[in-house]
Structure formats: C-alpha cells, structure tokens
Amino acid sequence: MTRHELPALPYDYDALHPWIDEQTMRLHHDYHHRRWVDELNAAQDRLVAAWQSGDALLIRHFQRLVAFYQSEHALHGLFWETMGPNQGGQPSGDLADQITQDFGSFGALKSRFSRVANSIETAGWAVLVWQPGHWQLAIMSGESYRLQTGASGTALLALDVWEHAYYLRYQHRRAEYVHNWWNTVNWPRVAERFAAGTRSGLRSHERARSNHRHAPRRNAPDLPLASRDRSVLDGGPENADRRR
Secondary structure (H helix, E strand, C coil): CCCCCCCCCCCCCCCCCCCCCHHHHHHHHHHHHHHHHHHHHHHHHHHHHHHHHCCHHHHHHHHHHHHHHHHHHHHHHHHHHCECCCCCCCCCHHHHHHHHHHHCCHHHHHHHHHHHHHHCCCCCEEEEEEECCCCEEEEEEECHHHHHHHCCCEEEEEEECCHHHCHHHHCCCHHHHHHHHHHHECHHHHHHHHHHHHHHHHHHHHHHHHHHHHCCCCCCCCCCCCCCCCCEHHHCHHHHHHCC
16 A cells, blocks of 8 residues: 655645744644654554455445544645635635635625534534536535545635634634635645546536437436535535525
8 A cells, every 4th residue: 555644734834824823833744744644654564464354344444544543634735735824815716706606605605604603513624625526616624534425526715724723823713814814825835636537527518418419218316314423515505504
C-alpha cells in the first residue's frame, strides 16, 4: 500500500495571522495532521496483516479505520491548500457564476456555509462540493468518514471545525472562527479545482448521454435518501428537510 507523508504547509505558520494564529497552525499541522498520517500508515499495515490472516472481523475493522484516517488526511490537505495569506474576498469567473446560479449570490453561499459549519455537533467538516451528476454545487457536512463516503464529486473547499482547529485562539467561539476564516480562503485555488471538476464531469456526462442513447429505455431506479448528518445539499439543512 502507498505510504503517506505529511505535506508541507504552502505558507509560513504565521501567514494567516490574525485570523488563525501561529501556535494553532503549528499544533494543528505538526501534531494533529501528522497523527492522522501516522495512524493511516499503521492501520494500512494492520489491514494487510488481517488480509494475510483471513480474519474477516479484523479486515472490516481496519478497513473502517483506514477509511477514517484517509479521509482526515485528505480533508486536512484540502484545508491547507485552499487557504492562504492576503486572500479572502470573493470568487470570480465561472465559479462565481455557478455560485450565483446554485445559491442566489455569494453572500447567500457564505451565510449558508457558515450556518452549516456552526451547526455541526461536536466536531467535523463543512465542505463545498461540485456534483457533476446534478451539475451543481452542494454543501456537505459531517464527520470525515461519513462525508467522504457520502460525497459524489469534487471537494472544492473544506473548513475544519474540530476544536483543535480554533480553540487556542477562539476557545468556545466557533462562530467567530468561522466568520474570520473567510478572510483566508484562496478563491483562485478553489476556482482551479472547480474548473478541473467541471472538465472531468463534462466528460463523464457526455459518456453517460452516449450510453443512454444506445441503451433500452427503462424506469428510473429508486434511490436511497442521503442521511441528514452526511449530506446537506443546496446550502442548508432546511433543504434537506424539504426533500424528506
């Protein structure tokens, strides 16, 4: 299996000051993210041993652990990547147009994303996702493992609301942390991910349309509803409620 390594920060530890302080960045990146990487590698080793032993219970156990640690590793990487010094502001171009189409305005996206992040119980993530199957943006929230297994598309922007991401600077004031975090968002990088996701999704969409033209007609399948804590589509829990 692939051995995972802790990625270097793409900026200095104090680069996001005053929104995120240097001590928090050092602790978050050098201890917490490193821990997820170390635990991921260890879980993969134990999974290989479980496969070799043929113990089905151990295999399932370590598969779940690998999925959880892999999700944390990936989401932390996205978290660092889509922040930066002297950022914030608003997106432009195709991403801005898509946000307006799906949420009404950038202000509406910001408000709904913040509400989702603040409503997460205990700990987890809020993530802006491009869903090519629906050809729309969506906000997803929840624990990393549930979020990753429930998502279908390209994650564009991730906000960590585990307490270690903000407690030294903000203590219990998560809403203040979320509000200030917007000043760090690297919208040009988010736009690059959006462009890549739409290109990939367009190719898949064209293949699906081609297959559909040559396939016999049949009734659409019944699809399971997404669980409330796994997916919040179209920017807010009120929309999830409407679909139930």
